[in-house]
Amino acid sequence: MIVKLYNKNNNPQELQRLVDVLNDGGIVIIPTDTTYAIGCHALKERAIERICRLKGIDPKKQPLSIICYDLSSISEYAKLDNNTFKLMKRNLPGPFTFILNGTTRLPKIFRNRKEVGIRMPDNSIVQELSRLLDAPIMSTSLPLPDGMESDYITNPELIDELFGERVDIVIDGGMGGTEVSTIINCTDGEAEIIRQGIGWLEE
Numbered sequence: 001m002i003v004k005l006y007n008k009n010n011n012p013q014e015l016q017r018l019v020d021v022l023n024d025g026g027i028v029i030i031p032t033d034t035t036y037a038i039g040c041h042a043l044k045e046r047a048i049e050r051i052c053r054l055k056g057i058d059p060k061k062q063p064l065s066i067i068c069y070d071l072s073s074i075s076e077y078a079k080l081d082n083n084t085f086k087l088m089k090r091n092l093p094g095p096f097t098f099i100l101n102g103t104t105r106l107p108k109i110f111r112n113r114k115e116v117g118i119r120m121p122d123n124s125i126v127q128e129l130s131r132l133l134d135a136p137i138m139s140t141s142l143p144l145p146d147g148m149e150s151d152y153i154t155n156p157e158l159i160d161e162l163f164g165e166r167v168d169i170v171i172d173g174g175m176g177g178t179e180v181s182t183i184i185n186c187t188d189g190e191a192e193i194i195r196q197g198i199g200w201l202e203e
Contacts, residue, residue, distance in 0.1 A: 002160040004172045007124045019132045021168050027051055029159055030129065031173030032067075032121040034095045034181045034198055035141045036153055038167065039126075042066045042077075042138035045107040052109075054166055055140050059109050065097055065117030066106075066136035067126060077105050077136055078116055084186045087203065092120040093127065095199035099185045115187055125173045141180065150178050 003014060021028060025047045027040045038054065040047035052059055068074045071089060078100035080088075088098055102116035110116055119139065121127070130137050142153040142163070152158045156172035164170055182199035185192045193201060 001168070002156060002164065002170045002172050005125050006173075010125075010128070015128065015132055018129060018169060018171070022047075022129075022133055022137070026168035027054075029142065029163060029167055029170040030126050030137070030139065031123055031171060031176055032119070032126055032139070033093070033123045034121070034177055034179055036156075036159055036176040037139040037141050038163075039067070039137045039139040041133065042136035043105075043107060045109050048107065048109050048138050051138065051140060055143055057140065060112045063099060063113050063115040063117050064110055065119055065139055067119045067121060067130050067139050068136050069127060069130040070120070073136065074118055074120075077103055078118055079103060081189055083189065084191070087184075087186070087191055087201075088118075088120075090202045091199070093122040094120070095122065095179075095181045095197060096201065097181045097183045099183060099187055099194075101187050117183070119181065123173070125171065154178060 022041045025044045027038060027047055027050055030037055030039045038051050040051055097117045097119050099115055099117050102110050102114060144153050152162045154176040156170060160170040179198040182197040183195040185194050
């Protein structure tokens, strides 16, 4: 099922339906400020496992990422020192993923690596969704099968054609991008860029 949403003035009932799907352990495809992503309620372990199977992720080998609504909610799920907090405040919302040490508020599947990626995309649709959910959204970028055009991860109608039967809802938030977020590792108190993406860090 594909649902069209806009940057503002969305139908509250439509938004609540999406929140209900996430609360029930469903998975949805969401727009971000980089690429489209697969998302679920980050505290629902079975939904996370479902996304890991779909994407082919081994959570023991790579950290999982969550989308948070604001900086205060980040501190519930990740350990923040003052320098990292100030760095994130300067750069978020934006196309960055900050790797931090996770807290025990996260499900066991996150604690396999003790780290969590934190995102606050500059995208009003996913911001509103995470605010209404009142919980983080676990997210990972859409996989592009070998030999397929990038349209299948940027055009919502083609995304629905490819993934619609494997997820509960595809959110059409307009054309998506192909460039990835910049990843910054802050687990040891120092900020180290480990992947340069579309975001340029203001230090």
